[in-house]
Amino acid sequence: MNYSSTKRALAVLITCIFLSLPYGCNGEAPHKPSAGATILPQTKPDNGPQAYPEDVPSNLPVFTMDYPRIQIPFEITLWMLLASFAKIGFHVYHKITIWVPESCLLISIGLIVGAIMHSVLEEPPAVLSSNVFFLYMLPPIVLDSGYFMPTRLFFENVGTVMWFAVVGTLWNSIGIGVSLFAICHIEAFGVQDINLQENLLFAAIISAVDPVAVLSVFEDISVNEQLYIVVFGECLFSDAVTVVLYSMFTFVAEMEVVEPEDVFLGVARFLVVGLGGMGFGVLFGFVAAFTTRFTSKVREIEPLLIFMFSYLAYLVAELFAISSIMAIVCCALTMKYYVEENVSQRSSTTIRHVVKMLGSISETLIFFFLGVVTITTEHEWNWGYILFTLLFTFLWRGLGVLVLTLIINPFRTIPFNMKDQFGLAYGGLRGAISFALAFTLPDSIGRKQLFITATIAVILFTVFLQGISIRPLIELINVRRTNRDVETINVEIHSRLMEHTMAGIEDLCGQWSHFYWKDKFMKFNNRILRRILIRDSRAESSIVALYKKLELQNAMEILDTVSGDISAAPSLVSLQGEKKESTNPKKTFMAEDLKNMHDLLSKNMYKIRQRTVAFTSKHALPNDDQPREILIRRHANIRRSLRHGSFQSTIPRSQKYFSLPTGQNLGSKYPSVRRRYADDHETMSEVAYPTRRSRFNQPKRSSSGAMMPLHTLETLKEVPSTDVLNESQSESFSKDQCKPQTGSSYRDSRFPTHRRHFNPPFDNNNGSADDLRNEDEAEEEQRRRHRGALRLPPSWAAEPRDNAPRNPLLRRPQWNPKK
Amino acid sequence: MGATQTHSEYQYENMVGKTGFSTEQIKNLHMRFQQLCGNEKTLRKEHLENIPTLADNPIKTEIIKAFFDKRNQHNNELGSYEEIGFEEFLMVMSHFRPPSIKTSAEEKAAMRKRKVRFLFNMHDTDGDGKITLEEYRKIVEGLLSESESIGQEVARAIADAAMLEVASTNVPNMGPDDFYEGITLEHFEQILKDLEMESRMYVRFLDMNTANLRCGK
Numbered sequence A: 001m002n003y004s005s006t007k008r009a010l011a012v013l014i015t016c017i018f019l020s021l022p023y024g025c026n027g028e029a030p031h032k033p034s035a036g037a038t039i040l041p042q043t044k045p046d047n048g049p050q051a052y053p054e055d056v057p058s059n060l061p062v063f064t065m066d067y068p069r070i071q072i073p074f075e076i077t078l079w080m081l082l083a084s085f086a087k088i089g090f091h092v093y094h095k096i097t098i099w100v101p102e103s104c105l106l107i108s109i110g111l112i113v114g115a116i117m118h119s120v121l122e123e124p125p126a127v128l129s130s131n132v133f134f135l136y137m138l139p140p141i142v143l144d145s146g147y148f149m150p151t152r153l154f155f156e157n158v159g160t161v162m163w164f165a166v167v168g169t170l171w172n173s174i175g176i177g178v179s180l181f182a183i184c185h186i187e188a189f190g191v192q193d194i195n196l197q198e199n200l201l202f203a204a205i206i207s208a209v210d211p212v213a214v215l216s217v218f219e220d221i222s223v224n225e226q227l228y229i230v231v232f233g234e235c236l237f238s239d240a241v242t243v244v245l246y247s248m249f250t251f252v253a254e255m256e257v258v259e260p261e262d263v264f265l266g267v268a269r270f271l272v273v274g275l276g277g278m279g280f281g282v283l284f285g286f287v288a289a290f291t292t293r294f295t296s297k298v299r300e301i302e303p304l305l306i307f308m309f310s311y312l313a314y315l316v317a318e319l320f321a322i323s324s325i326m327a328i329v330c331c332a333l334t335m336k337y338y339v340e341e342n343v344s345q346r347s348s349t350t351i352r353h354v355v356k357m358l359g360s361i362s363e364t365l366i367f368f369f370l371g372v373v374t375i376t377t378e379h380e381w382n383w384g385y386i387l388f389t390l391l392f393t394f395l396w397r398g399l400g401v402l403v404l405t406l407i408i409n410p411f412r413t414i415p416f417n418m419k420d421q422f423g424l425a426y427g428g429l430r431g432a433i434s435f436a437l438a439f440t441l442p443d444s445i446g447r448k449q450l451f452i453t454a455t456i457a458v459i460l461f462t463v464f465l466q467g468i469s470i471r472p473l474i475e476l477i478n479v480r481r482t483n484r485d486v487e488t489i490n491v492e493i494h495s496r497l498m499e500h501t502m503a504g505i506e507d508l509c510g511q512w513s514h515f516y517w518k519d520k521f522m523k524f525n526n527r528i529l530r531r532i533l534i535r536d537s538r539a540e541s542s543i544v545a546l547y548k549k550l551e552l553q554n555a556m557e558i559l560d561t562v563s564g565d566i567s568a569a570p571s572l573v574s575l576q577g578e579k580k581e582s583t584n585p586k587k588t589f590m591a592e593d594l595k596n597m598h599d600l601l602s603k604n605m606y607k608i609r610q611r612t613v614a615f616t617s618k619h620a621l622p623n624d625d626q627p628r629e630i631l632i633r634r635h636a637n638i639r640r641s642l643r644h645g646s647f648q649s650t651i652p653r654s655q656k657y658f659s660l661p662t663g664q665n666l667g668s669k670y671p672s673v674r675r676r677y678a679d680d681h682e683t684m685s686e687v688a689y690p691t692r693r694s695r696f697n698q699p700k701r702s703s704s705g706a707m708m709p710l711h712t713l714e715t716l717k718e719v720p721s722t723d724v725l726n727e728s729q730s731e732s733f734s735k736d737q738c739k740p741q742t743g744s745s746y747r748d749s750r751f752p753t754h755r756r757h758f759n760p761p762f763d764n765n766n767g768s769a770d771d772l773r774n775e776d777e778a779e780e781e782q783r784r785r786h787r788g789a790l791r792l793p794p795s796w797a798a799e800p801r802d803n804a805p806r807n808p809l810l811r812r813p814q815w816n817p818k819k
Numbered sequence B: 001m002g003a004t005q006t007h008s009e010y011q012y013e014n015m016v017g018k019t020g021f022s023t024e025q026i027k028n029l030h031m032r033f034q035q036l037c038g039n040e041k042t043l044r045k046e047h048l049e050n051i052p053t054l055a056d057n058p059i060k061t062e063i064i065k066a067f068f069d070k071r072n073q074h075n076n077e078l079g080s081y082e083e084i085g086f087e088e089f090l091m092v093m094s095h096f097r098p099p100s101i102k103t104s105a106e107e108k109a110a111m112r113k114r115k116v117r118f119l120f121n122m123h124d125t126d127g128d129g130k131i132t133l134e135e136y137r138k139i140v141e142g143l144l145s146e147s148e149s150i151g152q153e154v155a156r157a158i159a160d161a162a163m164l165e166v167a168s169t170n171v172p173n174m175g176p177d178d179f180y181e182g183i184t185l186e187h188f189e190q191i192l193k194d195l196e197m198e199s200r201m202y203v204r205f206l207d208m209n210t211a212n213l214r215c216g217k
Helices: A002-020 A031-051 A067-092 A094-099 A102-119 A130-147 A151-156 A158-184 A196-205 A212-220 A225-253 A260-292 A299-319 A324-342 A345-376 A383-411 A418-426 A432-439 A448-477 A489-509 A514-533 A542-563 A568-582 A587-620 A625-645 A651-659 A665-669 A671-676 A678-691 A709-718 A727-738 A744-750 A755-774 A777-796 A808-818 B002-019 B023-037 B045-049 B052-056 B060-067 B086-096 B105-123 B133-144 B152-170 B185-191
Strands: none
Touching (some): A067 A094, A094 A102, A094 A448, A102 A212, A130 A299, A130 A345, A130 A432, A158 A196, A158 A225, A196 A432, A212 A448, A225 A260, A225 A418, A260 A299, A260 A324, A299 A324, A299 A345, A324 A514, A345 A432, A345 A448, A418 A448, A489 B023, A489 B052, A489 B133, B023 B086, B052 B060, B060 B105, B152 B185
């Protein structure tokens, strides 16, 4: 027993080493073999004492080993590491991930590992048991999708999503189950012993769609948001439905006779389980939100609270055997809005990271494991049954989408056209959940092996065939697209304007649909819920939220460029950044970047001189206009950066470069350059920032209340009024922004002050500022508008006029073409 | 209602072609129209102002004004009506027809254009073809007024920021002394070109008379 377990560890280690070799470029390989080398010899002496356990009373052992003690966590850790290496590996060659979905790659790696293990006659670790799956692996996956669900979009389409998730899954399970049952009567296949209940159980298992691969494709080519959210929501809630069906059918499958009333009881149970889960979820969501109201003094535990409450919702739902997936999803959906406003920016970043990390590791493991199991287990291959399963999954999915859209379309304002329907039907991949459910089937099911084999066949077929072909197909048929990346103040204002108009028009013509209900809910939310659940409960319009968000981004980028890697901005970004980055091959512009660095270097020499002048002049005449200049400049920057955000294709390169955490490729090569040219970074990364947003980031509430409201709100107010804003305030603003950072002293040591970076800009503009000051105070508005007009040109047009190198803001246009 | 019924039947045919509503929808809207104006022939502003559910709407006045705006009747006329008949009412409503599965790409573009135009008219209160900063601010203040904590200054700052955004998007090469007077219709279309409208700006006009408690799409 012990020997076999050490041998297993050995096999895992060997595969680890084997796998890490191809990815050696990441620097993982050198460290890995050493781990192997130290542990491998040590396993041997362990066997000696084991063989004669009685003979060791003598001395204090100098060296002992207790592998069994650590075996399980040790192996789990190794598996996770292995999976992570695989993931890293894919992103080294990121061209692969564009054309081949990650799940395919993971399964392939799993297959290789499985082959190795098979060749050394090793069994896969028995990590994946029913309990482990349901209690530890499923919650992170579901929490991940629940937490990052685009809330607004979801509620706009909630009817359709639920329709497809619930009815669609039922349709598939029953359709496939009954047709397979019919197939079982054909004697030639030799599967007459599978009864209806077992068929239904199996059908339920393979009805869970898991279109992670499809979603990332949809995201990349930004298909219309209705299609996107239906696929997203369907996957989430079909999991819930599937698990409910699964638990029902596993129960039913063991019954000898099914009475008619059991069917009705089943339906009733289905409702109780679903709605009960929803209720628990909402309840826990509110409790979590309410708790975070009081955590302003103990920021460290904020992320923990979120996880514990979600998990608690899940466990309590499990306890009462109601749908735990429903519970955790509803919990995440409910609390997200309130929690993100209560917790600090950094906690919110942490929450997002951890949710994403846990979810992706869990899913990676399952896919990985799927590959291993495919090779290492004994299969029961039955051509007839498996081929018909494939046929039916395909057929019923297509038919289901067709029929269900036919029914739902009259109720939809934007009906799904044929192309959308194709996307929906073709996007029905099966994945991790199906496999895990099949694998954890109770042994009492007679044909468990056959079911596992068939499930694996379906998953491999859909993931590989459909997953790889969906991108070209969707591009070919040219599905309607939505630009989901627009984020300008105007657009925000007008979408709000439209909503209010629609609510008004609906009131006018007395026909109320979801605008009306949304309006009512928002009122209720603003008046009651927010008061209870949010510490700083001033209702916040989404317009202001966007405005503040832009401010925050801007502020963080300024900090980020000054003090390296500590701010929350890069971490917010990095989650989403990777995807965009991966589409841009790095090598092509390395040389250009290098050239740009040289440019910067020469220009900055010039700037240092300027800076000292500006600094002394600032002390000479402390002048109210200067800080205001900074602010206005920053606003202009935001606007400019926003505008640039829409040109996605060109931006990410620069962003890629500048958003590198310190200590990575370019950054480590030119550390000093990176620090010294803070100003240039600032302009660059601002431009880039809005593009680094993917679906996950979109619904985010702009600012976590704690860090933001006071100061940005003030600056908001200050801009228009000419006289209030003074130097100290702007200073306090900038100080405050960096308070959570550890870097303030660090910054000071390297740069005389933060504010110095701004000095060159207003030095340049003193002329215009003076003009403005001379104007009549009464014409304030006129003036500000005038100034607005004035302000922008410098950033865009005045650059030939000015001495470009002097002002970092003015330098941008030159930079741009080079990218 | 019997007397008006026959009269309406005849008119309906006319309006179907003009507004694109179905006959049932027009019937429904006509009933609503009569309910609003208390069985008179024409609708005045007071009628709309008395709708209880509309009272909370932050841009109530703008919405009501839009109904009495001659520009929304597509007759190339300026100014506003004192009272409107059913036909005018219907014309305004027709801006909010959802696209059906059969609408062609050109029709959709035209519909979108009319919607943008409608929004533009809501902003441009004095009808000079330009949204000035003042006009823009008014709308933004209205939008933000529902959350009472936001001061007027914030609203103004946001309107200014938005205005700057328009200016920088549309007039990239503005000289230092130039002055951005206001948003023209072309600029307005330009800044909203990325905003998905067809899926957001519509009302589900019901074919049936009864069900009005349907939520979701």
